Amino acid sequence: xxxxxxxxxxxxxxxxxxxxxxxxxxxxxxxxxxxxxxxxxxxxxxxxxxxxxxxxxxxxxxxxxxxxxxxxxxxxxxxxxxxxxxxxxxxxxxxxxxxxxxxxxxxxxxxxxxxxxxxxxxxxxxxxxxxxxxxxxxxxxxxxxxxxxxxxxxxxxxxxxxxxxxxxxxxxxxxxxxxxxxxxxxxxxxxxxxxxxxxxxxxxxxxxxxxxxxxxxxxxxxxxxxxxxxxxxxxxxxxxxxxxxxxxxxxxxxxxxxxxxxxxxxxxxxxxxxxxxxxxxxxxxxxxxxxxxxxxxxxxxxxxxxxxxxxxxxxxxxxxxxxxxxxxxxxxxxxxxxxxxxxxxxxxxxxxxxxxxxxxxxxxxxxxxxxxxxxxxxxxxxxxxxxxxxxxxxxxxxxxxxx
Numbered sequence: 001x002x003x004x005x006x007x008x009x010x011x012x013x014x015x016x017x018x019x020x021x022x023x024x025x026x027x028x029x030x031x032x033x034x035x036x037x038x039x040x041x042x043x044x045x046x047x048x049x050x051x052x053x054x055x056x057x058x059x060x061x062x063x064x065x066x067x068x069x070x071x072x073x074x075x076x077x078x079x080x081x082x083x084x085x086x087x088x089x090x091x092x093x094x095x096x097x098x099x100x101x102x103x104x105x106x107x108x109x110x111x112x113x114x115x116x117x118x119x120x121x122x123x124x125x126x127x128x129x130x131x132x133x134x135x136x137x138x139x140x141x142x143x144x145x146x147x148x149x150x151x152x153x154x155x156x157x158x159x160x161x162x163x164x165x166x167x168x169x170x171x172x173x174x175x176x177x178x179x180x181x182x183x184x185x186x187x188x189x190x191x192x193x194x195x196x197x198x199x200x201x202x203x204x205x206x207x208x209x210x211x212x213x214x215x216x217x218x219x220x221x222x223x224x225x226x227x228x229x230x231x232x233x234x235x236x237x238x239x240x241x242x243x244x245x246x247x248x249x250x251x252x253x254x255x256x257x258x259x260x261x262x263x264x265x266x267x268x269x270x271x272x273x274x275x276x277x278x279x280x281x282x283x284x285x286x287x288x289x290x291x292x293x294x295x296x297x298x299x300x301x302x303x304x305x306x307x308x309x310x311x312x313x314x315x316x317x318x319x320x321x322x323x324x325x326x327x328x329x330x331x332x333x334x335x336x337x338x339x340x341x342x343x344x345x346x347x348x349x350x351x352x353x354x355x356x357x358x359x360x361x362x363x364x365x366x367x368x369x370x371x372x373x374x375x376x377x378x379x380x381x382x383x384x385x386x387x388x389x390x391x392x393x394x395x396x397x398x399x400x401x402x403x
Contacts, residue, residue, distance in 0.1 A: 004086045006385035014222040015382065022375035029368020032361040033108045044362050049354035050332045055109040057325045058366030061207065062102030062373060063136070063178055064200060065320075067171040068208015068242075070095035070143065072235075074171075077150075077164030083231050087216065089386035092147040094215055094377050095171075095208075096140055101373030103136060105365055128180050135174045142170045151385070175204045182327065189266045190331035195256065199249035203320065205242040209235060210316035215377060217310055219387060226391055229303050236309045240297030243316060247290045250323075266334055269353075270326070277330040280322045289319010329356055 009015050036043060046053040073091035076084030107113045123130045146167040149160045179200030185191040213235055220227040254271065257263040270277055296312040299305070333354045338344055344351035381387050 004391065005389045006089070006387060007389040008383060008385055009223055009378075009381045009387065011382075012222070015378070018218075018222060019375060019378050019382075022371040022378065025364075025371030026368050026375060028364045029105075029108075029371070032364040032368070033113075036361055036365075043359070045357045045359050046362075047354070047356070050329060050356040052328050052332060053109075053356065054325070054329075054358040054362040055105050055365045055369075057321060057328050058369050059102045059105040059109070060178065060328060061321055061324045062098045062105070062369055064175060064204045064324075065207040065211045066095045066098035066102065066139075067175045067178075067201075068204035068206065069098055069212050070167060070171045071205055071208055072212050073146070073150075074164060074168040075238075077146075077160060078168050081234075083228075083234055086388040086391050087212075087231070089147060089150050089384075090216070090219075090377075090381070091212060092143050092150065092167075093380040093384070093386055094212060094373075096143050097373040097376035097380065098208075098211065099136060099139060100376055101369040101371075104372055105369035109365060128177065128184055132174075132177045132181065135170075135177045139170055139174050142167050171204075172201060175201045182331070187336060188331055188334070189263055189337055190270070190327075190334050193253060193257070195249060195253050199246070199253055202242065202246040202249045203323070206239065206246045206316055207320045209239045209242055210313040210320070213239065213313040214310070214317065215374070217313075219381065223387070225387065225389065228391055231391075232306065232309060233303045236297050236302055236312070239313065239316065240294050243290055243293050243297070247286075247294075250285070250290075262337070262340070269334060270330060274330065274333075277326055277333065280330075281326050284322025285319050285326060287319075288315050289322060293319070332356075 044053060069091055071091075072084060073088035073095075075081045076088050107116055110116075123133075125131070142163075146163040149155050149163045176197040179197035182191040183193055183196030213232075216227055219225065254267060258267045270281060272278060274281070293312040293315045296305075296308045296315075299308070302309065333356060335344075335351050335353065338350065
């Protein structure tokens with residue numbers, strides 16, 4: 001049986017056009033950062049009440065998706081599903097690229113990115129944020145080792161299995177840490193919940209698979225490679241399961257909140273009277289990011305409906321952004337319960353719903369993070385042999401070069 005071969009992307013107008021387009025978005029994000037640094041965060045929609053705005057939404061989405069993208073590789077190496085093995089290298093590079101894009105947005109939105117070096121030698125181990133710094137940097141190192149075992153000819157299968165298992169466990173811990181940032185913020189009623197970490201893990205499976213399918217489709221389209229029907233159908237069905245799992249945790253989260261007296265007011269607000277946040281929840285998160293993708297992905301004869309699969313993956317990404325927006329921004333918009341049992345009112349807007357309107361500067365920074373992730377992935381494909389050159393339904397189950 002013919003083995004799967006890998007080759008760098010050739011220099012074609014489509015490849016360079018894609019890289020230049022991504023670079024243009026990154027440049028626009030850089031200009032936005034410089035403008036915000038020069039004039040202060042007052043030029044954004046953020047304020048003293050809502051300090052995590054639209055850039056944080058993009059950053060957290062990319063970080064979650066990075067963990068899920070690596071899962072595509074783990075399915076082949078850890079769980080032994082051969083059709084996923086040929087795309088394991090691409091999944092590793094995409095995972096690191098998404099994480100780097102998310103962290104870039106996160107750092108550049110903090111207000112003083114020049115002080116980042118302080119976080120490198122001053123750690124507060126009672127803070128979940130400090131833990132996540134170690135998880136993020138460790139993730140890149142673990143994935144680099146995993147990628148090395150995948151790309152080295154004659155690698156001992158035991159080392160490959162160990163590296164794959166370590167990467168799989170690390171990504172679960174990383175996503176747990178990201179979810180714990182919100183689950184352990186007891187001061188904010190919308191966040192304080194033990195279900196946040198497992199919900200973020202389910203979200204990562206969904207977001208990461210959707211991002212990988214979109215990148216895989218784009219890559220095969222501009223390089224005239226084949227996106228095998230078997231692999232696409234497998235990923236489509238699995239994406240549908242992941243979307244259903246994420247929806248399950250969302251339902252469980254809100255039902256458990258409604259059971260608690262201290263959170264009933266928040267649930268009434270976010271589900272019924274939250275204005276834009278309620279619309280984003282029902283239309284963006286539930287309908288666009290959940291129900292419609294599941295209807296598209298679980299329909300009969302999905303193997304003949306490539307457009308429906310790509311549309312479902314795109315809707316999952318859009319719905320995921322809406323979901324993170326509701327969690328991050330909606331959770332801050334709801335007033336803090338500083339004195340439980342008492343009504344709070346002051347000239348500092350205590351006890352009222354906080355307003356927030358994103359600006360184009362924030363949107364440019366967020367899209368810049370996505371563009372940076374795609375640019376890194378594109379450069380990785382251009383200079384590394386990570387994309388199968390002859391991936392078909394026949395070669396998907398073929399022995400790998402390292403086997």
